[in-house]
Amino acid sequence: MAEQILLNKRDAKAKPHLEQFAPVWIVEEKVILEDEAVQFNVVFQHNEYGWVNRRYRFDGFNGVLYHKGQRILSEDEALKVQAGEPYISTVVTDIPNAYGG
Numbered sequence: 001m002a003e004q005i006l007l008n009k010r011d012a013k014a015k016p017h018l019e020q021f022a023p024v025w026i027v028e029e030k031v032i033l034e035d036e037a038v039q040f041n042v043v044f045q046h047n048e049y050g051w052v053n054r055r056y057r058f059d060g061f062n063g064v065l066y067h068k069g070q071r072i073l074s075e076d077e078a079l080k081v082q083a084g085e086p087y088i089s090t091v092v093t094d095i096p097n098a099y100g101g
Contacts, residue, residue: 003031010038010058013065015088018042022090025081027053036060043073043081051078 018024021044028041038058046052054070073081 006060009060022088023086024088026087
């Protein structure tokens with residue numbers, strides 16, 4: 001129950017930020033209940049860098065989403081991720097107009 005509440009709080013903070021990059025896939029997720037935090041990695045196509053795997057940490061106590069770095073993915077890695085269901089989907093991708101952050 002506490003884990004689901006924390007994930008819902010994370011979604012409320014992360015989805016508005018990540019929607020600009022949709023479609024977005026969560027590829028790793030670790031709930032850290034003792035810290036009231038969620039560390040997770042998402043994959044999406046960035047307008048400047050191409051396919052990236054970006055790490056975030058959500059601090060549930062303070063309600064803050066931290067960007068913890070990213071790495072560029074190969075096309076093969078991106079294709080494997082795209083086979084799964086996206087965390088955030090979209091009808092039309094608008095990569096050129098996405099915020100560069």
